[in-house]
Amino acid sequence: MPAISRSASPSRATARPWGSGGRTPRAAKFWLAVLNDLQRRGVSDVLIACVDGLTGFPDAIAAVFPQAWVQTCIVHQIRASLRYVNYRDKRALAKDLRPVYTAANAEDALVELERFDERWAGATR
Numbered sequence: 001m002p003a004i005s006r007s008a009s010p011s012r013a014t015a016r017p018w019g020s021g022g023r024t025p026r027a028a029k030f031w032l033a034v035l036n037d038l039q040r041r042g043v044s045d046v047l048i049a050c051v052d053g054l055t056g057f058p059d060a061i062a063a064v065f066p067q068a069w070v071q072t073c074i075v076h077q078i079r080a081s082l083r084y085v086n087y088r089d090k091r092a093l094a095k096d097l098r099p100v101y102t103a104a105n106a107e108d109a110l111v112e113l114e115r116f117d118e119r120w121a122g123a124t125r
Contacts, residue, residue, distance in 0.1 A: 028056030035064040052076045074101050093120060 031054070046068040051057045058070040078097065085093050096116050103109035 028054060028060045031057055032060035032063065035060060039064055053080065089123070096120065 046061070046065040048069045048071065049058075049061045049065070050071055050073050051061070053072050053076050061068050061070050078094065078101070082090055082094065096119055099112040100109055100116055103112050
């Protein structure tokens, strides 16, 4: 799983793909080392970090870039939540959920969420 950073300054060479180098890229310690490397290469701030739910990753980001907003990727959140859905309902539920997270704004998302709730609230199939 490579990560790439881009600097706002084209003269700074901070863009770099990271390989595991023998370390497990699924470990938060590995990503802490990557984040520290980014900081050493001139990245002074991160606005938003979208992560996959790896335990300890948000803590690693906060340790190096304390003002960064950390959020879990919507795809990973949906995949994780679909584990609790009956197999025969997964496709229909995912289809009905899509308008919620692809809505153009918060108001539209709320309308779609209410539609979703009307259909799926209390579903015990």
